[in-house]
Amino acid sequence: MAKFNKDSVGGTISIVVLLSLICSVIVAGSAVLLKPTQEEQKQLDKQKNILSVAGLLDSNTKPSQIKELYEKNIEPKFVDLNSGDYVQGPANFDVKNAVKDPAQSIQLQAQDDIAGIRARANLAEVYLVKNDQGEVAQIVLPIYGRGLWSTMYGFISVQPDGNTLNGITYYEHGETPGLGGEIENPRWQAQFVGKKLLDPQGQPALHVGKGASSDKEHGIDGISGSTLTSNGVDHSFKFWLGQKGFGPYLAKLKAGAN
Numbered sequence: 720m721a722k723f724n725k726d727s728v729g730g731t732i733s734i735v736v737l738l739s740l741i742c743s744v745i746v747a748g749s750a751v752l753l754k755p756t757q758e759e760q761k762q763l764d765k766q767k768n769i770l771s772v773a774g775l776l777d778s779n780t781k782p783s784q785i786k787e788l789y790e791k792n793i794e795p796k797f798v799d800l801n802s803g804d805y806v807q808g809p810a811n812f813d814v815k816n817a818v819k820d821p822a823q824s825i826q827l828q829a830q831d832d833i834a835g836i837r838a839r840a841n842l843a844e845v846y847l848v849k850n851d852q853g854e855v856a857q858i859v860l861p862i863y864g865r866g867l868w869s870t871m872y873g874f875i876s877v878q879p880d881g882n883t884l885n886g887i888t889y890y891e892h893g894e895t896p897g898l899g900g901e902i903e904n905p906r907w908q909a910q911f912v913g914k915k916l917l918d919p920q921g922q923p924a925l926h927v928g929k930g931a932s933s934d935k936e937h938g939i940d941g942i943s944g945s946t947l948t949s950n951g952v953d954h955s956f957k958f959w960l961g962q963k964g965f966g967p968y969l970a971k972l973k974a975g976a977n
Contacts, residue, residue, distance in 0.1 A: 764890070769793060769859050772874045772888040773848045793859075794847040801841065803967030805977065814840050814861070827963065834958035835865030835951070843965070848876070857885050858972070860965055864955030867947040869893030871902065871955065877916070881972030884925070887911045899948030910939045916960050921970055923960035927953035 763782070766789040770776045775792055776785075797808030817823040817840035824838045846859040858879065863872040871892040876885035889902045901907055915936050918924040924937045927949050931938035941949030958964050971977045 768890040772876045803971045833954045862959045866951035881969040899945040901942045
């Protein structure tokens with residue numbers, strides 16, 4: 720049997736290949752083993768943001784309490800965005816995957832795509848927030864749209880009248896820290912509380928921009944130095960409050976049909 724010469728070119732290549740294979744197996748195995756933990760943390764973060772925008776978290780809430788608090792107070796439901804009705808939804812729904820599937824989404828025409836999202840899923844998962852008596856005290860809706868650098872994902876909390884904002888939070892975006900990233904600033908987000916989403920005709924009325932807070936009922940001041948990010952927030956609201964977004968659902972809430 721020929722002696723293996725690790726100092727030869729062939730030996731060196733063999734060792735490199737062997738080490739590469741070992742590392743690949745370790746990395747792949749780690750990814751498989753860690754995936755359940757990553758999915759659990761992703762779900763926990765989602766629950767945390769929903770509870771936060773609903774005002775159900777405080778500085779004393781421990782991470783270990785989030786799942787229990789969510790299950791006690793939140794009822795997820797699916798809405799058919801075309802009709803505004805509650806429907807049975809699929810397990811493990813992910814809006815980012817749904818918008819890539821023509822069977823689960825619609826392509827938006829340029830004149831309708833004010834939020835810059837290109838496609839919209841047919842379904843949306845909403846979250847009914849129950850009080851101690853089991854009554855719906857507010858509804859959390861997902862919204863998203865293009866900012867300056869990124870798609871900005873957030874939640875808004877709406878009162879059962881389908882028209883009054885309880886709060887807003889953004890949980891994923893790539894806007895500039897200290898500028899557009901101020902969409903995460905609680906002081907800026909506090910402007911949204913109590914604002915009306917719609918005008919008396921049921922059309923989107925909330926608007927974000929420079930000096931907009933002079934409209935006490937519908938206006939939100941934009942972020943200083945971040946006009947394009949502010950415009951993105953404004954456009955997101957206009958889309959998701961409109962007929963291609965939650966418009967039909969909000970109309971049914973207002974009429975007491977849901």
